[in-house]
Amino acid sequence: MSQTLLQVKDLKVAYGGIHAVKGINLEIKQGELVALIGANGAGKTTTLKTLIGMVKPSDGEIMFNGKSTAKLHAYDYVRHGLVLVPEGRGIFSRLTVEENLQMGAYVRDDKAEVAADLERVYGLFPRLKERYKQLAGTLSGGEQQMVAIGRAMMSRPKLLLLDEPSMGLAPIIVQKIFEIIRMIAAEGVTMLLVEQNAKLALQTANRGYVMESGHVTLADSAANLLANEAIQKAYLGE
Numbered sequence: 001m002s003q004t005l006l007q008v009k010d011l012k013v014a015y016g017g018i019h020a021v022k023g024i025n026l027e028i029k030q031g032e033l034v035a036l037i038g039a040n041g042a043g044k045t046t047t048l049k050t051l052i053g054m055v056k057p058s059d060g061e062i063m064f065n066g067k068s069t070a071k072l073h074a075y076d077y078v079r080h081g082l083v084l085v086p087e088g089r090g091i092f093s094r095l096t097v098e099e100n101l102q103m104g105a106y107v108r109d110d111k112a113e114v115a116a117d118l119e120r121v122y123g124l125f126p127r128l129k130e131r132y133k134q135l136a137g138t139l140s141g142g143e144q145q146m147v148a149i150g151r152a153m154m155s156r157p158k159l160l161l162l163d164e165p166s167m168g169l170a171p172i173i174v175q176k177i178f179e180i181i182r183m184i185a186a187e188g189v190t191m192l193l194v195e196q197n198a199k200l201a202l203q204t205a206n207r208g209y210v211m212e213s214g215h216v217t218l219a220d221s222a223a224n225l226l227a228n229e230a231i232q233k234a235y236l237g238e
């Protein structure tokens with residue numbers, strides 16, 4: 001039985017009077033790839049932002065590696081291995097590919113290992129190695145997503161949170177990004193994957209949670225969710 005890495009208990013998040021997350025429970029074990037699906041506005045992004053301390057909960061508890069994250073400072077999260085690849089990627093468009101990747105390692109002082117990790121990231125993304133000197137803003141959308149994921153990998157995440165990595169990408173590029181997600185999972189990195197493309201997300205994940213207007217309405221194995229008729233109708237276009 002593997003260890004629980006993340007435990008979210010009765011989490012509530014509000015923006016002023018808007019209750020975006022209304023008391024959710026989530027659990028992720030070491031090594032799992034978990035999908036979080038749901039319609040626009042369900043509260044998925046808010047959940048991810050709360051997990052990395054960008055948004056403060058109004059109630060509930062987040063335990064990471066058995067410890068509450070309530071007292072962590074913004075700059076502690078990456079150091080603890082909680083890393084978000086945000087919706088829209090958030091890369092530095094005026095920096096080169098390699099400079100962007102280096103930014104992911106800014107909390108680390110183990111220079112030799114950072115250099116080794118850079119090679120490892122280039123191994124995952126040969127395309128980025130070819131373009132290491134190119135300004136990130138001039139890359140295609142798929143390449144920019146690779147930079148965003150590669151940058152997160154440079155911080156040696158323990159839990160990698162991905163917000164809509166396939167958003168706005170052509171189908172063939174989406175396949176490529178999911179191939180990379182599978183490779184990262186195979187390296188043992190635990191992931192929470194938020195995706196509009198629910199089918200592909202559930203085909204890739206071990207387990208999934210379904211969010212509807214701030215609530216988790218279903219939690220099951222990815223296989224069961226894929227076979228669930230209500231889920232098929234609502235999210236899988238079947």
Ligand SMILES: Nc1ncnc2c1ncn2[C@@H]1O[C@H](COP(=O)(O)OP(=O)(O)O)[C@@H](O)[C@H]1O
Pocket residue numbers: 015018019020038039040041042043044045046047
């Ligand atoms: N910065 C914000 N200020 C006010 N309301 C917000 C903010 N961000 C999100 N919301 C609202 O919170 C709800 C959940 O949004 P979000 O977490 O972005 O959902 P999802 O990622 O599932 O589409 C929505 O009703 C949205 O309008």
Ligand SMILES: [Mg+2]
Pocket residue numbers: 044045046087
């Ligand atoms: Mg979102």
